[in-house]
Amino acid sequence: MTQPAAGGVKLSARGVRIEYWQERSRRSFLAVEGVDLDVRAGEFVAIVGPSGCGKTTFLNAVDGLIPISGGSLSLGGRPIKGPSHDRAMVFQHPSLLPWRTVLANVAYGLEIQGKLSRGQSRERSRDYIRLVGLDGFEDHFPLELSGGMQQRVNLARALATDPELLLLDEPFAALDAQTREYMQLELLRIWRQTRKTAVFITHDIKEAIYLADRVIVFTARPGRVKLTLEIGLPRPRDLRLKRTPAFVEYEDTVWSAIEEESMLGRTPVAVS
Amino acid sequence: MKAAIEAEAVDTAAGPQRQSRAVGRPPALAAYQPALLGALSVLVFLVAWQLIAAARVVPALFLPAPTDIADAYRQMFRDPEIWLDLETSGMEVGYGFGLAILIGLPLGILMGWYRPLRLALDPFVAFFYSTPRIALTPLLIIWFGIGIYSKVAVIFLGAFFPITINTMAGIRSLDPLLLQAARSFGARDAQIFRTIALPGSVPFILTGLRLGVGHALIGVVVGELIAAQHGIGKRMSDAFTTFNMPTGFAALIMIAATGVVLTVVIQRLERRFDAWRPGN
Numbered sequence: 001m002t003q004p005a006a007g008g009v010k011l012s013a014r015g016v017r018i019e020y021w022q023e024r025s026r027r028s029f030l031a032v033e034g035v036d037l038d039v040r041a042g043e044f045v046a047i048v049g050p051s052g053c054g055k056t057t058f059l060n061a062v063d064g065l066i067p068i069s070g071g072s073l074s075l076g077g078r079p080i081k082g083p084s085h086d087r088a089m090v091f092q093h094p095s096l097l098p099w100r101t102v103l104a105n106v107a108y109g110l111e112i113q114g115k116l117s118r119g120q121s122r123e124r125s126r127d128y129i130r131l132v133g134l135d136g137f138e139d140h141f142p143l144e145l146s147g148g149m150q151q152r153v154n155l156a157r158a159l160a161t162d163p164e165l166l167l168l169d170e171p172f173a174a175l176d177a178q179t180r181e182y183m184q185l186e187l188l189r190i191w192r193q194t195r196k197t198a199v200f201i202t203h204d205i206k207e208a209i210y211l212a213d214r215v216i217v218f219t220a221r222p223g224r225v226k227l228t229l230e231i232g233l234p235r236p237r238d239l240r241l242k243r244t245p246a247f248v249e250y251e252d253t254v255w256s257a258i259e260e261e262s263m264l265g266r267t268p269v270a271v272s
Numbered sequence: 273m274k275a276a277i278e279a280e281a282v283d284t285a286a287g288p289q290r291q292s293r294a295v296g297r298p299p300a301l302a303a304y305q306p307a308l309l310g311a312l313s314v315l316v317f318l319v320a321w322q323l324i325a326a327a328r329v330v331p332a333l334f335l336p337a338p339t340d341i342a343d344a345y346r347q348m349f350r351d352p353e354i355w356l357d358l359e360t361s362g363m364e365v366g367y368g369f370g371l372a373i374l375i376g377l378p379l380g381i382l383m384g385w386y387r388p389l390r391l392a393l394d395p396f397v398a399f400f401y402s403t404p405r406i407a408l409t410p411l412l413i414i415w416f417g418i419g420i421y422s423k424v425a426v427i428f429l430g431a432f433f434p435i436t437i438n439t440m441a442g443i444r445s446l447d448p449l450l451l452q453a454a455r456s457f458g459a460r461d462a463q464i465f466r467t468i469a470l471p472g473s474v475p476f477i478l479t480g481l482r483l484g485v486g487h488a489l490i491g492v493v494v495g496e497l498i499a500a501q502h503g504i505g506k507r508m509s510d511a512f513t514t515f516n517m518p519t520g521f522a523a524l525i526m527i528a529a530t531g532v533v534l535t536v537v538i539q540r541l542e543r544r545f546d547a548w549r550p551g552n
Contacts, residue, residue, distance in 0.1 A: 063456055083458045095453040099471050099548045108467070109457045141548040161457065 010076060010197045011039040011062065011165055017070030018057055031057040033222040035071070039165075039197060046200045046208035048254060049218030049226075050262050055201045056092075058223065059169050062199065063089045075165055085113050088158035090168040094150035096142040102129065102153050103138040109161035121160075128156040131190055148179040155187070159194060166196040170203065184210055185239055192236060205258070206242055209233075209250045217254060220261045227257045336518040341525070344518035360502040361492055364420050365530075368427025369488045376435035376484075377477065383436070384443025385469070401437060405429045405487075406494050413499050423495035423503070430487030438480030442473025474545045478538055485534045489527060 016035040021028050031054035039045050047055045060066045061073060064083040073080045075087065088109060096105045103125055110121035129138055132152040142150055151171055158166060172180045184207060191198060202208050208215045209231055217227040231250060233241060241247055318338050324330070325337030332340075348354050383390040383397075409426050416422035446469055454464045496505030508523035510516075 065452065065456060083456050085458055089453075089456045091449065091453060091456075093449050095447075095449045097450060097468070097471070099474075099545070111467070112454070112457045112459045112463055141550075143548065143550050 008041045009038045010041045010043070011037075011199065012074050013037045013058075013062075013071070014073075015071035016058070016061065016068050016073055018054065018061055018066065019069045020066065030222045032061075032224070034224045037216060037225055037228075039199060041197055042195055044191060044198045044200065044211060044213045045216060046202060046212035046214075047216045047218060048202055048205055048208045048258065049223060050220050050258055051203055053218040053221055053261070054223030055218050056169055058218075059089075059167050059199065059201050062165075063087055063167050085115075085161060086164045088161045088163035088166060090151075090155050090158045090166070090171045092170045092173055094142065094147075094154045096150060096153055096157075098142050101139050101141060102134060102145070105142065105153055106156045106160050109157055113161060125156070125160055128160045129153075131159070131193065132156040133186065146179075147175050148183055151175065151183065152186075155190065159190070159196070164197065166198040168198060168200040170201055172207070173202070173204075180207075181239055187211065188235075188237060205251055205254045209247060209254065210237060210239075210242055215250070215254055217257045217261075226261065227254070229253060333515060333517065336521060340518040341521045344516075344522040348519065348522060354507075357502050357504050357507050360420060360500075361496070361504040364423040364492050364495070364503065365427060365488050367420070368424040368491060369431050369484065371424070371428050372431035372435055372484055372488070373481070376432045376480070377439055380436040380439025380477075380480070381443055381469075381473075384440040384473070385465070390440065397433065397437065400429070401433045405433070406490060409494055409498050413495075418499040418501060423492060423500065426495040427488045427491035430491040431484035434483035434487060435477075435480040438476045438483070439473060442476025443469055445476070446472045475542065478542045478545065482535060482538045482542075485531060485538065489531050493527060 013035050016032060017030075018032040019028055019030045035058060037045075047058070049055050057066065061068050062075075062080065064080050064087065080087075097108065100108070103122065106125040106129055107121045110116055110124065116124065126135075126138065129135060132155055134149060134152050134156070137145065137149070142153065145153070154171065172183050175183060188211060200208070200211055212231055215227075215229045215231060216225055217229070218224065219226040229250065233246060233250075322338050325332070325335055325340070336344075379393075383393060406426070408429065409422075412425045412429075413422040416425050450468050450472070451464065454468050459467065492503070493505040493508070496503040497509045500506040504523050504526055508520050508527070511520035511523060
């Protein structure tokens with residue numbers, strides 16, 4: 001696994017603007033404007049913001065799935081032009097191929113890359129299945145698994161490609177509260193072992209603070225960076241951390257920033 | 273950690289120990305229960321038929337007994353001509369249905385994949401699909417003669433459209449989330465086609481084939497009914513028009529049996545490709 005030099009900038013966004021044509025409303029839609037942010041190598045950054053603030057759109061642009069209409073976006077100094085093997089996304093919906101077993105799903109990204117032989121990619125997939133705690137389930141089909149287990153497969157599939165940057169788009173949003181907390185703990189364990197540079201999108205403030213080295217708050221649409229908060233909580237973190245005064249203080253800071261934005265977002269509605 | 277995984281697994285009843293499913297497995301006989309019930313009901317039906325025919329409630333001219341039909345088979349296979357009929361009809365279905373798959377499948381895939389092609393061909397597909405194609409049989413006989421090629425054309429037209437349309441629907445109804453995931457991993461079009469589009473539309477393709485079988489059999493019978501030199505459909509039609517009921521029924525049952533066998537083969541394929549759906 002690549003061990004990046006600590007502190008160097010991995011992902012760099014400068015004045016990113018994302019505007020797209022929405023067929024349904026027949027008008028152009030400004031999702032993100034003037035986003036400046038850096039993610040350092042080995043860092044875990046969480047982006048939070050009011051719903052519809054363009055955070056998922058931003059992540060999709062980082063993955064190369066949608067083009068940016070202004071500014072610059074680069075990974076390790078190379079401009080991002082489209083999807084590539086140096087990034088891997090963990091989707092909000094597991095997006096697993098239902099006709100493939102867990103093993104074949106985890107191997108999917110590797111198969112697309114075509115760098116490893118079939119045997120090598122199966123072997124590596126088994127390692128990651130073990131890492132996400134699904135050993136024994138290699139031959140199961142996705143529909144035989146619970147939502148939490150499906151997301152483990154989703155995570156293993158992304159990690160198996162050994163990306164420079166791991167992108168996570170609200171991966172636990174569809175899980176029940178209990179599974180969700182447990183998956184957060186699991187994600188931190190897995191992240192500690194892989195040390196991937198990670199960008200995690202969520203609307204859950206606690207989740208963001210608990211997971212991240214740094215929390216970035218987006219403004220209401222069009223999204224831009226409103227607040228950047230270094231989370232100085234020690235690692236490894238257990239779930240009890242969420243009830244400590246230091247944690248609650250971070251939560252207050254983030255919450256008031258988001259509350260301000262939600263208010264701003266609502267004002268025009270109140271006026272009109 | 274392990275304990276929590278298993279706790280998750282309990283919800284879905286899909287623990288790592290697959291043999292746990294064997295608990296409470298019904299006795300071996302139960303596996304054959306569907307087949308047994310089916311066979312039993314057919315047997316009861318045949319006995320009832322024989323009794324009604326023997327009682328002569330209906331004149332023998334209109335309703336031959338199952339034993340009469342068995343006699344008809346014996347007679348039929350004593351005459352080597354039957355092999356020519358079987359070969360003719362078999363070739364007609366084989367060529368017609370084969371050609372429908374050979375052209376319909378790739379065309380359906382292309383029409384599902386490339387929107388301009390779909391838009392260009394849509395008027396023709398809509399026209400032919402809504403026309404009772406069997407009505408074109410006399411025309412096709414004028415064009416292709418009374419040999420096998422007119423029947424091949426009728427069968428082809430019957431089977432081609434369900435195969436093409438279902439394949440196209442399969443490609444078009446692919447899960448956009450899967451396509452996005454594939455693109456995110458940097459998959460090229462050919463890879464998306466091979467890993468997502470093809471396996472994703474298999475159930476649709478098989479449905480198209482199953483419908484196609486039905487249309488192919490209608491085609492062979494109607495084609496031979498209108499004008500033919502040889503064939504099982506011709507034999508059936510000749511028998512019925514000369515009030516040779518046992519032979520007519522014998523030919524009819526052969527055609528039906530062909531349909532059943534082909535449908536079962538496709539159902540087997542469907543089950544094989546659907547192994548990932550829970551409950552299989």
